[in-house]
Amino acid sequence: MRNPAPIASLPAGASAGASRCSVLGALTIVGDFWTLGLLRCLFNGLSRFGELQRELGIASNVLADRLGRLVHAGILERVPAGKRHRYVLTPTGAELAPMVLALKTWGDRHLTPQGPTWIWHHAGCASPAEVQVRCPDCGELLDLPDIQAAPR
């Protein structure tokens, strides 16, 4: 797939700040249900077209479209594996892990009172990995009231 259209885009009427915003820019690449759902599966270790299709129950044309977009965006690499292929996160794609883990943390807390169905754990010591927002200078853990958004 060459130069797929963005998965979504801001209308021409959006503000100049919104048009240059990196969050909204990232959302034009990954900001839809299937793309984010696929990332969840890839981070959980699934990598083959058939595995991904069975996991999500996704239509094959939609799956092919989203995988193609992620490859085009440099988030996935299509790697030959026997007669088929595997879809593997590139280093750029792997850097989306904190976003998926943050979403999982929120979902675990608010949507699954019976506890998570799977965990991401530290391979070294088996504890569930945690997403933290910290100040890199003073090391303090930050909650929303500790954070101020400001134009740069």
Added chain:
Amino acid sequence: MRNPAPIASLPAGASAGASRCSVLGALTIVGDFWTLGLLRCLFNGLSRFGELQRELGIASNVLADRLGRLVHAGILERVPAGKRHRYVLTPTGAELAPMVLALKTWGDRHLTPQGPTWIWHHAGCASPAEVQVRCPDCGELLDLPDIQAAPR
């Protein structure tokens, strides 16, 4: 708005694990471009219908729909302010901050070589807030190779 349909949903053919997954569950609530784009604006301090509409250039019926869904999901609260209303993140909504900041971090790194247009900084010491994935036991900063996903 009472009981809006999910913003997206898994087909009946999805796996049992996917159907119970907190990431995919969270995506049925926030997993679309406009909803995530609105959260970005709300975390940046915008709160009024007109402000949000001007920032994103979003159609008013779509904006009303997404705000209604977020209120219904307990992520936003509609607070009277003069003759109009403000939309304010609830504590549940505020807990989505790490996810938005993680998306911003990825976008800042890969999409805006000229630097971010806005920063989230620590109110106490002005440094840009950082999203970190850590092991809560040993305190180690974790990269993807340090993390293993496993069913619980």
